[in-house]
Amino acid sequence: MRLADDEKQMLDGAEGPAVQKAMDLLVRYGDALGAERFVDTDNVTLLTGLFMYPEILKKEVPDLDMDTIASKFFLDSDEVVVVDKVKAYTTTHIFTVNNTYWKNIQRRSPILAELAVLTEAYCRRIGANVTATCSPYLAGNVPVRGQHCAWTESSAIPMANAVLGARTNIEGCHSSFASALTGKTPEWGMHLDENRHGNLVVDVEEQPTNMFEWGLMGYHVASVAGLRIPVYRNVKKPPTMNMLMPLNAAGGSSGSVIMYHIVGITPEAPTFEAATGGRPVADRIVYGKAEQRAAYERLNHSRSESVDIVIFGCPHYSIESISKVARLLDGKKISASTQLYVTTNRQTKALADANGYTDAIHRAGGLVMADTCGLEFKHVASAVIATDSPKQAHYYPGKCGVENVWYGTVEECVEAATSGTWKGALP
Ligand code: F3S
Secondary structure, three states: OOOOHHHHHHHOOOOOHHHHHHHHHHHHHHHHHOOOOEEEOOOEEEOOOHHHOHHHHHHHOOOOOHHHHHHHHHOOOOOOOOOOOOOOOEEEOOOOOOOOOHHHHHHHOHHHHHHHHHHHHHHHHOOOEOOOOOOHHHHOOOOOOOOEOEEOOOOOHHHHHHHHOOEOOEOOHHHHHHHHHHOEEEOOHHHOHHHOOOOEEEEEOOOOOOHHHHHHHHHHHHHHHOOOOEEEEOOOOOOOHHHHHHHHHHHOOOOOOOOOEEOOOOOOOOOHHHHHOOOOOOOEEEEOHHHHHHHHHHHOOOOOOEOOEEEEOOOOOOHHHHHHHHHHHOOOOOOOOOEEEEEEOHHHHHHHHHOOHHHHHHHOOOEEEEOOOHHHOOOOOOOEEEEOOHHHHHHHHHHHOOOEEEEOOHHHHHHHHHHOEOOOOOO
């Protein structure tokens, strides 16, 4: 990679050993990717990922000293270096600390519980803003068009690229940490104009009208797109942000769509020609009734109609969605045999608290939780789960061993929670 003067200085240690290690890691990373240079970034979402392997960490670092953990696991350094402050504006992913599920986590893995608390304190110490969410845009991290970012979390990446017009690849624990320390990210992939153009035309015949239907479309298209960038054509009614959240989440579950265009709607697709960069596109698929049904059948794989758990909030639920659940539950009670959970971030939960939605959901027998994720519910393998999230419907079988999952509309899920029975169907 060709380094600018400030990057050479960081690599030479002028800004201390932690920044030096971070720059060394990014140079190796950029070289491996074929990047020629760095771009400046002042927007990083940090994924610590420590919750994925707590027992291994404890073996490697018995006292769970965060400087040692950060050096070894984020900066690939055997020498322990102490981070002063992050250089880029940084927000954080989920920690599972501040939630009502916390006691279960402590029981399941005391090490995980301890690590979550230590990680949160560490992030605060180094100046990373603890937003604790997979949906940074709901917590005030909203980059603008053209802004270079180093974001993590598959469902958030297309929100940055396709919806906001910002530029980010899918970063991981190491690269996001190193970018936070240096304010640099290798210029490759989504940072370059030529890689952002669409190369798979999707002719939309079955018009999605709600979150559920946008989720189905994203799920189907991602399952055939591979690494191509879909260009949705003929979308008659612009989606809301709430509808794009399941589109994005589904796109990162059945496939790996990190960028797409909706002609006439998303910022880099005012016209079809702009979306494709004026290049001819040979690959074309149709999204019609048959494709919608195929996606529905892949996501609905329950053999039981009685529902044990209803879960909302993947990606973390917006205030719009929480208010809708509260409204649908008004004057009703959750069935004695069913549990209902809403997961969101601290910021949105505070709004829900202030507006009375949390109370309304709790009065009906549900539970609103901040900072956590339904896939943390690891004791649920034998339960029948209903969700409005295509991402969780996709991951529950593989990640939590849940065999019986229903995917449906918010209304169908609330109905399942109050009656204890699944009555959803594809219209
Ligand atoms: Fe977020 Fe968990 Fe879903 S991290 S996107 S709520 S799988």
